[in-house]
Amino acid sequence: MTGPLELAAGVADGPDSYRFHTADGAASPASFRTDELVLLRSLHGAAPGDHLSVQSNYGVVGVGIAASAVSVRMTEASARRATLCRRNAAENGADAHTAVVADLGRLTQRYDTASYAPESHTPIALGKQRIADALATLRPGGRLFVAATDGAGGSRYADCLRELTGGCRTITSTDGCSVYVAERPAEFESPQYVEPTRFTARVDGVPFPLVTLPGMFAAGRLDHGTRLLAATAAVDDGDRVLDLCCGAGPLGIYAARTADCSVTLTDDSRIATRAATCSLRAAGVDGGVVTADGVAGVADERFDRVLCNPPTHAGDGVLSSLLGGASRVLTGDGVLLVVHHRDLDLRPHLRSYRSVSERATGEEHVVVAARR
Structure with a gap:
């Protein structure tokens, strides 16, 4: 384990600052990812309700949003990163639960909001699959927030959101990162982008x-x-x-x-x-x-x-x-x-x-x- 990294709280509720332990095997263990920070700022004040944080890395978004959310579920495909998420949630007093999940379609709970910040090396097909499956976990009208840099395929993820929902807004662009938001349609079935x-x-x-x-x-x-x-x-x-x-x-x-x-x-x-x-x-x-x-x-x-x-x-x-x-x-x-x-x-x-x-x-x- 390395760290911890310290982050000032962005809302009145909760602690004044958060401390995150990181480790080799996590994305950006020596410093916070810009796209995760931009995503977290975009979620503050968004009335997250029941929130799903997809591919949570070491828990920055899930832990940071927990004080203003009704509930938070963090998912990670990596068992090592999931351990970091659980540790950081516990040490920051965040009511956020973590599951090791590769297929979001297996989740049975429905959420009001979801968030995802694809990493730069994520295959586009896999990133699009996660976006589609995250939309499927939302209640009708629920909102999905996606933060991505151009290097991580941001424009292609924005196009994917438009194709899946019929509409996509850019709510911020800063530090080379854009945050897009789209609402789940009343009728939605997740397409298959990933094939074995x-x-x-x-x-x-x-x-x-x-x-x-x-x-x-x-x-x-x-x-x-x-x-x-x-x-x-x-x-x-x-x-x-x-x-x-x-x-x-x-x-x-x-x-x-x-x-x-x-x-x-x-x-x-x-x-x-x-x-x-x-x-x-x-x-x-x-x-x-x-x-x-x-x-x-x-x-x-x-x-x-x-x-x-x-x-x-x-x-x-x-x-x-x-x-x-x-x-x-x-x-x-x-x-x-x-x-x-x-x-x-x-x-x-x-x-x-x-x-x-x-x-x-x-x-x-x-x-x-x-x-x-």
């Missing part, structure tokens, strides 16, 4: 089906690092295997296709675990799938093999938590096999292991084996 990609991957001649979704790493293909790790894993019959940071589940599925083993797949992203569940079903593999931050969801289990292609872009905090945590769920003679780009050095994150050795090298990647 289904394909067959092969490792050492062994075929297996995979399902990916927009917003995932290596969507629609099997990346070279994962392929190298799968070919190197050497899983034995009877092994208990954990596919850590599973994505669509290729490592766990390949292990189950090549050995009589049990497999568990876990990922921080609810989008990834949805895809992994579909991949297991398509492959006919009986395995468990858990959405959790690192090994938090399997802390009481033990594994002979932990296979991991970690999100090296997520920062040192995430890597240390992932790889250090893996040692706690290994059996006494278990092994962590992790793949990374050859230009990276993961040794600082593997200090809790008694031995670390190079297992395989590819054109761009290295697989290392770490033992407790």
Whole structure:
């Protein structure tokens, strides 16, 4: 965890200021996102009623609006970020609840207002899907506020709102960010912008089906690092295997296709675990799938093999938590096999292991084996 960041309150109700803890893996952990701040200012005085904050990051909008709302529900596709939202709500005394959700269509409550600030790397199809699904959670006449920069596809999201509702207003444009608002029509059905990609991957001649979704790493293909790790894993019959940071589940599925083993797949992203569940079903593999931050969801289990292609872009905090945590769920003679780009050095994150050795090298990647 890093921070905290301090933000002055924008309304008379509630505390004079808010403090937000952040961490690697969150968007903009070192400073507030401009679009979230502009969105929060736009919501002040908007009589939010029952409010839905979509993709809440570490909770700036949801926590900041709680004092003037009847109720607040924050959603996050990331278990790690959802933990931050819950912590920040509790420490700021905000009556705001958080759920790890990838599909807003699963929400049964109806809201008066909703808000969303797409991140710059969000695929447009996924951003549009969230806008459409957020509108579907609103009561007729309810308002959706969307804050986006041009770099995050702001004009395309405004066009999407117009197409879905027949009208869209720009209520502010400042600091390179615009906030758009639209009302849910009396009759509304959310269209489908996001479609899964289904394909067959092969490792050492062994075929297996995979399902990916927009917003995932290596969507629609099997990346070279994962392929190298799968070919190197050497899983034995009877092994208990954990596919850590599973994505669509290729490592766990390949292990189950090549050995009589049990497999568990876990990922921080609810989008990834949805895809992994579909991949297991398509492959006919009986395995468990858990959405959790690192090994938090399997802390009481033990594994002979932990296979991991970690999100090296997520920062040192995430890597240390992932790889250090893996040692706690290994059996006494278990092994962590992790793949990374050859230009990276993961040794600082593997200090809790008694031995670390190079297992395989590819054109761009290295697989290392770490033992407790």
